[in-house]
Amino acid sequence: MIIESPTPKMLAEVRDGIAWITFNAPEKRNAMSLEMWQGLGEILAKLEEERSVRVLILKGAGDVAFVSGADISEFEEKRSNQKDRDAYEAAFDDALEKLANFSRPVVAMIRGFCIGGGLAIALNTDIRIASENSKFGIPAAKLGLGYGYQAVKTLESIVGPSSAKDILFTARFLDESEALRIGLINFVVSVETLERTVLEYADRIVANAPLTIRAVKATVGEVVKDPGQENPTYIDEMVNNCFLSEDYQEGRKAFLEKRRPKFLGS
Numbered sequence: 001m002i003i004e005s006p007t008p009k010m011l012a013e014v015r016d017g018i019a020w021i022t023f024n025a026p027e028k029r030n031a032m033s034l035e036m037w038q039g040l041g042e043i044l045a046k047l048e049e050e051r052s053v054r055v056l057i058l059k060g061a062g063d064v065a066f067v068s069g070a071d072i073s074e075f076e077e078k079r080s081n082q083k084d085r086d087a088y089e090a091a092f093d094d095a096l097e098k099l100a101n102f103s104r105p106v107v108a109m110i111r112g113f114c115i116g117g118g119l120a121i122a123l124n125t126d127i128r129i130a131s132e133n134s135k136f137g138i139p140a141a142k143l144g145l146g147y148g149y150q151a152v153k154t155l156e157s158i159v160g161p162s163s164a165k166d167i168l169f170t171a172r173f174l175d176e177s178e179a180l181r182i183g184l185i186n187f188v189v190s191v192e193t194l195e196r197t198v199l200e201y202a203d204r205i206v207a208n209a210p211l212t213i214r215a216v217k218a219t220v221g222e223v224v225k226d227p228g229q230e231n232p233t234y235i236d237e238m239v240n241n242c243f244l245s246e247d248y249q250e251g252r253k254a255f256l257e258k259r260r261p262k263f264l265g266s
Contacts (some may be wrong), residue, residue: 009040011061012047017049017054017206018199026062031071032117040121043100051265054210055202056102058125059109059195060118066110067118069139071104092117093150100124100154101216101221105205107108109198110134111191122255123154126217128185130176131194136184137173149227157224159183161240209247210265 003012003019011022021043023030032040047053060066099106099121107113108122110130115137122128138155140147147168156164163182167174179185189197205213215238222230242248247263254261 001052003043005039007035007039007234009033009036010043012043014047014050014053017052017200019050019053020057021056022045023059023067025071026060026064027211028073029065029068029113030060030062031068031120031227032121033071033074034088034091037088037095038070041095041098044095044102047137048098048102048232053103054206054265055214056104056106057109057198057202058106058121059198060111063111065113065118066108066134067115067121068113072143075206082207083096089148095228096120096124096150103105103217104210105199105217106212107202109194110185111194115139120154121152122185127187127201129189129261130179130185130186131191132188133191134176134185134188135173135180136173136176136179138167139171141168141171168231178220190222199222206212207260207263209242209251209261210263211242211245211247215242 001014003014005012009023009025011020011024013020021040022033025031025033025036038159047056056154062090080119096249106127106129108123108128110122110128112131113135114130115123115135116139116243119136119138138147152168155167159182161169163184174182174184176185180188187197215235218238219235220248246266247261250263251261
């Protein structure tokens with residue numbers, strides 16, 4: 001099923017419970033333009049309402065990049081004054097907020113450059129699987145750009161304060177080995193096996209109970225919130241709904257019958 005996109009630079013479809021979003025500007029190494037940020041937000045909103053989706057995978061078109069950052073060529077036109085900057089930041093923030101709060105697991109399939117805004121996208125996914133030729137970095141300091149609170153907080157929560165400072169202070173690129181060592185990514189595989197590995201990983205999630213997966217993702221989201229912002233009552237309700245679900249009955253029955261369960265998400 002093809003998901004309608006407001007721009008040809010963002011593609012989306014759903015197959016067998018797995019949604020795919022493709023950053024489709026290979027001529028610019030999938031650098032994010034304003035229309036792409038806006039398109040990402042719109043597509044995520046549509047996929048959130050699509051009940052058949054159990055996992056979302058993000059990937060870049062072509063062989064060179066996941067997303068190589070923001071499209072700097074449009075900065076003079078669309079980020080040169082306060083009004084334009086505010087509009088750009090609003091689209092950026094909206095897309096990343098929708099991505100971070102997407103209710104199903106999100107996997108980033110990273111091949112090649114994952115830089116700046118591309119790394120911000122990847123850091124707001126749940127699982128990051130990269131190929132051996134990948135490069136990571138945030139070159140804001142080379143452009144004179146400020147890096148906002150939420151973006152720094154997300155980075156620091158994943159790699160820790162020291163590594164976050166190193167990445168931002170130096171604006172250097174990290175290879176996949178260093179990215180794996182500091183926890184920036186979860187797995188590294190060969191270029192040849194990247195897509196197959198990601199699809200097999202997604203299939204494992206699809207085979208599990210959707211209500212349980214959603215509850216787990218929501219719980220982790222609450223756990224990492226600042227003190228006083230947590231909502232354990234909301235999590236208790238989600239967990240209780242798992243026990244009341246038909247899927248829980250199916251899981252017990254399948255275990256006793258020594259077969260794979262068929263979960264429906266209800």
